[in-house]
Amino acid sequence: MKQTILTFLAAFSLLFSSACADTAAVTTTSAQTQAQVSSLQATPAASATAPSSSSAAAAEILEIDTHEESSDYTWSEADEVLIDLQGSAISAAGSGVMVEGSTAFITAPGTYRLSGSLDDGQIVVQTDIEQPVRLILDGVSISNASSAAIDIEQADKVIIILAEGTTNTLSDGEKYTYASADVDEPNAALFSKADLSISGSGTLSVSGNYADAITSKDGLLIRDAHIEVSAADDGIRGKDYLVVENATLSVNAGGDALKSDNDDPEALGAVLIDASSLEINADGDGISAEGAVQINSGTYTIQTAGGSRASLSADESAKGIKGLNAVVINDGSFTLDSADDALHSNGSIVVNGGTFTINTGDDALHADTALTINGGELNILSSYEGLESALITVNGGGIALVASDDGINAASAAAGTGGQMLRGGPGGMGGQAGNFWFYQTGGFIYVNAGGDGVDTNGSASISGGTLLVDGPTNNGNGALDYMGTFSISGGVVAAAGSAGMAMSASQDSSQPSVLIAFESAQQADTLVSLQNESGLNVLAYAPSKPFQTLLLSSPELKTGGAYSVLLGGSSTGAQQDGLYLGGSTSGADTYAALTLTGTVTTLGTAGGFGGPGAPGGPGGRRP
Numbered sequence: 001m002k003q004t005i006l007t008f009l010a011a012f013s014l015l016f017s018s019a020c021a022d023t024a025a026v027t028t029t030s031a032q033t034q035a036q037v038s039s040l041q042a043t044p045a046a047s048a049t050a051p052s053s054s055s056a057a058a059a060e061i062l063e064i065d066t067h068e069e070s071s072d073y074t075w076s077e078a079d080e081v082l083i084d085l086q087g088s089a090i091s092a093a094g095s096g097v098m099v100e101g102s103t104a105f106i107t108a109p110g111t112y113r114l115s116g117s118l119d120d121g122q123i124v125v126q127t128d129i130e131q132p133v134r135l136i137l138d139g140v141s142i143s144n145a146s147s148a149a150i151d152i153e154q155a156d157k158v159i160i161i162l163a164e165g166t167t168n169t170l171s172d173g174e175k176y177t178y179a180s181a182d183v184d185e186p187n188a189a190l191f192s193k194a195d196l197s198i199s200g201s202g203t204l205s206v207s208g209n210y211a212d213a214i215t216s217k218d219g220l221l222i223r224d225a226h227i228e229v230s231a232a233d234d235g236i237r238g239k240d241y242l243v244v245e246n247a248t249l250s251v252n253a254g255g256d257a258l259k260s261d262n263d264d265p266e267a268l269g270a271v272l273i274d275a276s277s278l279e280i281n282a283d284g285d286g287i288s289a290e291g292a293v294q295i296n297s298g299t300y301t302i303q304t305a306g307g308s309r310a311s312l313s314a315d316e317s318a319k320g321i322k323g324l325n326a327v328v329i330n331d332g333s334f335t336l337d338s339a340d341d342a343l344h345s346n347g348s349i350v351v352n353g354g355t356f357t358i359n360t361g362d363d364a365l366h367a368d369t370a371l372t373i374n375g376g377e378l379n380i381l382s383s384y385e386g387l388e389s390a391l392i393t394v395n396g397g398g399i400a401l402v403a404s405d406d407g408i409n410a411a412s413a414a415a416g417t418g419g420q421m422l423r424g425g426p427g428g429m430g431g432q433a434g435n436f437w438f439y440q441t442g443g444f445i446y447v448n449a450g451g452d453g454v455d456t457n458g459s460a461s462i463s464g465g466t467l468l469v470d471g472p473t474n475n476g477n478g479a480l481d482y483m484g485t486f487s488i489s490g491g492v493v494a495a496a497g498s499a500g501m502a503m504s505a506s507q508d509s510s511q512p513s514v515l516i517a518f519e520s521a522q523q524a525d526t527l528v529s530l531q532n533e534s535g536l537n538v539l540a541y542a543p544s545k546p547f548q549t550l551l552l553s554s555p556e557l558k559t560g561g562a563y564s565v566l567l568g569g570s571s572t573g574a575q576q577d578g579l580y581l582g583g584s585t586s587g588a589d590t591y592a593a594l595t596l597t598g599t600v601t602t603l604g605t606a607g608g609f610g611g612p613g614a615p616g617g618p619g620g621r622r623p
Helices: none
Strands: 002-008 023-027 036-042 057-066 081-087 090-095 097-102 103-106 108-116 122-126 134-143 149-153 156-162 167-172 190-191 195-197 203-208 213-215 218-225 226-231 236-238 240-245 249-255 258-260 270-274 277-283 287-289 293-294 298-306 321-322 326-329 335-338 341-343 346-349 355-360 364-365 370-373 375-383 385-389 391-394 400-404 408-410 435-440 446-449 452-455 457-470 478-484 487-497 513-524 529-531 537-541 546-555 563-568 574-576 578-582 589-595 602-603
Touching: 057 546, 081 134, 081 355, 090 097, 090 103, 108 122, 108 435, 134 149, 156 203, 167 270, 190 203, 190 287, 195 213, 213 218, 218 478, 226 335, 236 240, 240 258, 240 277, 258 270, 270 287, 270 375, 270 574, 293 321, 321 326, 326 341, 341 346, 346 452, 355 364, 364 375, 370 375, 370 385, 385 391, 385 400, 391 408, 408 435, 435 452, 452 457, 452 487, 457 478, 487 537, 487 578, 513 529, 513 563, 513 589, 589 602
Parallel strands: 081 108, 103 122, 108 134, 122 149, 134 156, 134 167, 149 190, 156 195, 167 203, 190 213, 195 218, 203 226, 213 236, 218 240, 226 249, 236 258, 240 270, 249 277, 258 287, 270 293, 277 298, 287 321, 293 326, 298 335, 321 341, 326 346, 335 355, 341 364, 346 370, 355 375, 364 385, 370 391, 375 400, 385 408, 391 435, 400 446, 408 452, 435 457, 446 457, 452 478, 457 487, 513 602
Antiparallel strands: 002 057, 023 036, 081 090, 097 103, 203 213, 487 546, 513 546, 529 537, 529 563, 537 578, 563 589, 574 578
């Protein structure tokens, strides 16, 4: 059976959504500590395609032939071989089974129904005949103090069926006994050297006290199953691929929870999950793939290494979802609390949909090559940096993020430093722009950042959607920090921050903007309104933090138009994250009057250094 998994070329590449429909707006409360996406709608700009300077889509669709066939789940009861587990003994009625004390050797293909308890024994599968072995677990409890409970040494493939209405348990000991010092397998309570499938309406509980709980050195497929796992090391591992469909999994792991780690270039080492419910607590990564991770739907609760407030050493990896080649999220509900990046790839990340609630001790979404958001609702409640990649594109969706450092950072991955980025330095310190980009063609973005709101070591292009920034209160960072250009050709932008490193839009912008530098810092929640000659608001914004500069841009601003800047009061416009569209302002003081003589207008004096930022040094965590 073929399963489709997306993988990405190792170049500056991304997928663009062919349709940028209405995008979810964002509502925040107590913006310093939390961000929430609401169901409000923001109208996209007329231009909903990526700027021509961005790179073209470069994705391959790879079909992986799994071992699954429809005949795997059908058999005749008359052909079943019964294996009765009797504490320290085993009895078998039929051919294909050899019993030695408390060990049953299955030596031929067929269907075997196991029932009863085995206190310190083992089921071994070893057959070189190219036909499947089917194990029906009909209320079994199997433990082994010094090896795997089920050890599949050789088979074409093995299908484990969890009989309806049954509870089945497998466990191993904390120490294994091997035949010689150069042998290190099996190493899991349920271990397989062959392709393995697990299915059925019963339940399976696996305790891997030595190392892993469930491991297949080939492919592993879990379908329509309820499985609970605890492991000293990895929870569930399919080396070639791990496919989970319509399953309920609870995993507590001392290493990675779900894992596929074949690094063969032929697109192995992939994880595909669909329509499943996963509850994960791992000291390592929650979901980890050497190749690609693709999630189509389902519900996922993942905590790694104790959560976002935990500390990690430089060589530890505790990411929520990691695909070293690519991560693709099509839909689903995600609650991620990770000590490391919540979503991570050394290649590309594409988010097409889904709802996310994220707390992370590092980056919320980090991709070395390209990060593309086409839809979904992302609530990033806490992070070091919110979105980070060499190429960041937002085509749709709703994003609300809180970051202790930069909110959005377009920068380079430092070679050999384990996937960390070269951080952008403060504005005005000089440096040369690189080929790093932040594009926004649609969607609604709210950024609350302690460092730079939007930081690019190259350039940025805003052609649609809404971008709101509550930037830094210190003068060492700015709401916008760029080394090339920051071009606005569409959409709504309101970016507030301190005055020391404030930057306006660049002169190549085609949509007018105004950077207002106030004589003194304004209190949080102070409304700033930009009114036209008719006394109607073009837009108004009330930053959630103290600010001294505010950049405003809207398609309604016209070069040559006369406008008034009002300070304070209240607005009758529709409010989203402090942004008021339409309506009028009352009870405010007139701060200044201005005429837009060009596409970039500055009112007051700010950004004493005035230049772009310089890249910082490399990080050090492993991928």
